Amino acid sequence: MRRLLLLLSTIALLSCDRPQFGASIRKIRLAIHREPIAFLPVRVAETLGYYEAEGIAVDISEVAGGSKALEALVGGSVDVAAASMADVMLVAAEGRDIRGFLVLYTRPSAVLAIAPARSTTIRTVRDLKGRTVGVSAPGSWSHQFLNFVLVTNGLSPQDVSTVSVGMSASSLAALEHGTVDAAVLLASASAAFAERHAGSTFMVDTRTLAGVRQVFGAATFPSLGLVAHDNWLRANTDTAQRLVRAVKRGMDWVRDHPAEQVRAMIPEASRMTDGADLQSICQIQQGLSTDGRMPPDSPELIQRFVAVSNAKVGATHIDAAKIYTNEFASAK
Numbered sequence: 580m581r582r583l584l585l586l587l588s589t590i591a592l593l594s595c596d597r598p599q600f601g602a603s604i605r606k607i608r609l610a611i612h613r614e615p616i617a618f619l620p621v622r623v624a625e626t627l628g629y630y631e632a633e634g635i636a637v638d639i640s641e642v643a644g645g646s647k648a649l650e651a652l653v654g655g656s657v658d659v660a661a662a663s664m665a666d667v668m669l670v671a672a673e674g675r676d677i678r679g680f681l682v683l684y685t686r687p688s689a690v691l692a693i694a695p696a697r698s699t700t701i702r703t704v705r706d707l708k709g710r711t712v713g714v715s716a717p718g719s720w721s722h723q724f725l726n727f728v729l730v731t732n733g734l735s736p737q738d739v740s741t742v743s744v745g746m747s748a749s750s751l752a753a754l755e756h757g758t759v760d761a762a763v764l765l766a767s768a769s770a771a772f773a774e775r776h777a778g779s780t781f782m783v784d785t786r787t788l789a790g791v792r793q794v795f796g797a798a799t800f801p802s803l804g805l806v807a808h809d810n811w812l813r814a815n816t817d818t819a820q821r822l823v824r825a826v827k828r829g830m831d832w833v834r835d836h837p838a839e840q841v842r843a844m845i846p847e848a849s850r851m852t853d854g855a856d857l858q859s860i861c862q863i864q865q866g867l868s869t870d871g872r873m874p875p876d877s878p879e880l881i882q883r884f885v886a887v888s889n890a891k892v893g894a895t896h897i898d899a900a901k902i903y904t905n906e907f908a909s910a911k
């Protein structure tokens with residue numbers, strides 16, 4: 580009898596640790612792009628059971644980039660997308676009610692790298708005039724970033740030729756083979772390039788606080804975040820809150836654990852060499868948001884950033900309250 584009572588007590592205590600939703604578990608379709616390190620908090624939340632602990636089932640779809648994730652959201656094939664806040668601004672300018680509700684990173688993980696063969700002739704941004712620069716895709720965030728850097732350094736987007744070089748291995752190959760004179764590298768590709776070309780320096784590097792200040796004139800430029808239709812957020816407030824709590828736990832875990840342990844969370848097939856992976860993880864740990872909230876002055880900065888590449892955004896009055904809410908990140 581004592582053993583039976585002890586067993587029942589143990590089961591009762593364990594059941595208190597997770598919500599009892601049974602068949603009514605909340606299901607969320609979430610789109611992220613395939614970059615293996617930038618979205619580790621989302622993956623960690625899945626691996627460590629944080630979604631299950633919140634009583635939600637998250638079906639994660641991998642797509643070819645943040646803009647593709649937003650396309651899936653707009654098309655209705657997913658409920659939530661992980662995308663850049665700049666892309667949210669673009670969609671808002673088209674009159675769509677899409678809203679960010681969790682900031683993952685307080686700065687973008689982007690660099691402007693020079694092809695090793697051009698390192699002696701291209702030393703400043705102004706030296707890029709007449710050159711060919713690689714971006715992940717036309718109109719992508721990396722293309723917007725390049726345009727912003729050019730304009731803030733006295734050039735125009737028309738002063739360079741841009742070509743699509745994709746991300747990760749393809750962008751590295753374009754630089755190393757001299758297909759382009761320079762390229763915008765994102766996330767893990769930056770660390771891989773730095774490891775393979777130890778003597779190289781990046782012309783622009785927003786992975787650091789100093790780099791963000793240099794490019795944007797501010798200490799914070801919120802980049803990636805979770806985004807959903809406003810009507811989905813209103814109809815699924817509790818579900819969205821559970822998702823935010825789970826992902827924030829994933830963010831805290833990634834930030835607070837040694838890079839070696841974080842690396843173990845990356846599927847083996849997606850890992851780079853130890854040095855490149857660890858460097859990239861250390862960089863994202865420093866850029867992870869501590870509270871998931873959008874600073875009050877950031878939407879205006881993001882709009883100025885996007886307006887360089889899209890005149891409609893610059894000419895449109897966009898209410899920040901309609902593109903982002905701190906309701907979910909601020910709640911307990």
